[in-house]
Amino acid sequence: MFNEMKFILNFILLFFVLLKPLEVFAEEEILLGLIPEQNIFKQMDRYKPLAAYLSEKAGVNVRLTILSRYGDIVERFISRGLDGAFFDSLTGMMAITRLGVEPAARHTNPDGKATVRSYIFVRADSKINSVKDMKGKKVAFVDRATATGYLFAIAFLRENGVSDIDRYFNEYYFTGSHDSAIYAVLDNRADIGSAQDTIFNMLASRDITIKKELRVIAQSEELPETTLCLRKGIPSQIKKRLTGILLGMNEDPAGREILKKFGALKFVEAEVKDFNPVFSLARRAQINIREYKGTR
């Protein structure tokens, strides 16, 4: 009799223990971080409809938080208690390596590719055509923790004989966002810039002066597009649900409308191996990803 009661009590206890994670997500929310790919306000505006769609479909309040800088993204991921974040290829790689986050999905661009490239650009009227012409110039990177806004440029510079950028350039600084880097060159606040092609092309399509007055002098190989990575501890059913909703968006009229505004065709499944080109690029830049913090 006593054993039977003990068994029943244990069973009830086990039931509540198993139920606990679900309750947490049901009662609380999912907090997703955004990297400042572009103007943080525009970035927030771009992702808000997507978060609202996920909230409605998943039945969980999906909230967004902007991460001010790429560099401290891993620390902030922990300190803010994020459940996931839309990482670019380098921060994604860093988070996978150091935090063990799991890639869930990434979007494809209007050209159908789920990849991006890094551009190194100068003003069209600039006399800079090669790395040699860059010496003593002012450079605007995006952030040390971006592949398209920094890592490729470093690899490119190293491959062209520049090992110390502090000495080679008159000044370089980090705008924190791709569009800021683009506008810095456009506005003559920098001579050379490095930014992601999708941002560059998007701004160029809106602002004809970018197309006219900027000239791309180098571009990287294809790197994975911004990817939603979720922390390890998220219950698999939540992860599956979120991933499922994102992957099925293009089949839902409302989802398609949001994708259109977002500037994407659809979401595709993301895997760790998608980040292999970033490893390759890091090696070319002579950066050890496992130790790299993205800050000076």
Add this chain to the structure above:
Amino acid sequence: MKKKIILSLFFLFLLFTLGAIMTMFYILRVTTRLDTLITLHQVEILRQDLVINVQTVQSHLYTLGTSFGKELDVIVENVATLDNAVQKCSGCHHSPEITEKIKTIKDLTEQYKEALSTFITTTAGKERVERLQIVAANIGTMILTKTQEMALIANQRLNEKTIAAIRDVSSSRIILIVTLLLCFFIALAIAASLTRGVTEPVSELLKATRKIKTGELGYTTSYVGKDEFKELLESFNDMSITLNENNKKIIQHLVRLSGLYRITLSFHAITNVEDIYREVSYGIAELVDIEQGGVMLLDKDNELFTHRSPAFGLAPEQIARIKIPRENFIDICRSANRRPLMVNDNAASLPLGEIDRGLNVKNIMLIWIRQKGELIGAIRAANKKSGDFSEEDARILGILANNISVALENAKLYENLRKQMAELKETQEQLVQAAKLAAIGELASNIAHEINNPLTSILGYSELIKEEKDINNIMRDIEVIEKESLRARDIVHQLLEFSRKRPLEIKEIRINDIMSEVLALTAVPLKDSSIKISKSYEDVPVIEGDANQLKQVFLNIINNAIFAMQDGGSLGIATRRGRDDNIYIEISDTGKGIPQEILQRIFEPFFTTKQEKGTGLGLSISYKIIQSHNGRIDVESEEGRGTKFTVVLPVGVK
């Protein structure tokens, strides 16, 4: 009134429409002003929100990265709110000056966002970062400055609008109050006028109807208006007058009908024609108010229609002069198409022969009297006191004429009946006498024997006297002769007494004595028969009746009983008083009885079973005698066993 009501309602409608339009106009004007004010205040709130948001963002800008700094999300949120405020501002309609400023602020906001984002996300040397911060802060300051400039303009406009709105509200309030009061008082005046216009004639009407209700027919109102109510009240007055006239006519008619009824009612009790003539004469004088009136009837012997006496307003010699030959009279009736003849003008021109000669007739009416379709006379009414004869007079006298016809017929029938009744009475008396004589005849043989005995004794003793010498014996024989003679005389006297024709003599009688006397009359045949008599007399009360006639009844019944028991039997005579206070005389025999088929006929005159020995009148006469005493005779009979006659007489017959 209808026109007045329609005009009033139309005027009220116009008044209220005008009032409503004015009210709506002023409410709309005021609310528009207030809307503008509210909008301006909302704009001011938006502006203040904008300022607060810019100031908040500015403060965050300076504290970002310090221990006082807010989280980036808060800053982003504040900037989003700032952006919304600017979007709202630009969404409103403004003057070109304000619109330009808002556009500037909007552009500055975009620049501010860009600068803020750059400042927040840029990682560079301290100098560059500070420069970026200053750039952003400067843009923020510019937004504040522009907002303040806009606020100055907006406040000036707000003040102007507020003053205008307050002025409008104040003037609208006065105008609305004046309009409402004006509408109210005008409506009140119209309502009062309409109410007075309706209630005054209605009150008049009500008063008039109450007067009429209380019997004041003919009452008229004195309303002097010129509207439909005047027509209504005039119609009402006409109705009241008509009602009064009709009422008078009805009353007059009722009086006439009452008179007619009284006259015709009297016809039921009148049995001689003179009385009818008198009632009719005076009746028509009363009904149609005439100077001369009476009845003319056909005298068949002389073929003349003559005026019958007595008549109203005509002396016997005048009545005697009114006679018209039958043919002339019928011609007059035909000339009037058999309808009542009314001559109100030039009555003397009528072809009435000598009828009205010297009677001073001014107008005349003849109402024909018919009997079984034949013209037998006329009601003659002449010289109506109040105007001409009318159809109404003709109708009333027409009814009377019909009743006269019936009354004359009744009087004639009554006269005939009276004659026939007299004849019948005489016949009945003759029959009773005949029956009585028949009964006497029947008795005679029996009585002869009874008389024969004393006569035999007298003759015997006469013979003895002749031979007797002794005076004592002679005297004794003479006494016997005298006694026997007296006895014979009594018998004859009784017989004479019974057979005498006498009227009904009602006096107090004792029924038991009557029965004894009847039995004495039947003693002889009973003595010779083998009939036993049983008598049972109760002490019955004295009754009133004709002893002689009752004796005749009982004698008849007992004779029949004796006849029925020729081979002997038992005769029962009983008297008793019943529970109904009547006296019951039962005479029963044990004779051969009466067959059922003839039991119903035994009281029919001349019905007999005695062949030549009976007249068939005995029981018939007996039945009538008992009926005349308000009594009855019951018979029970069973063939071979006997018959019982029960004579029931009431106590106290008058």
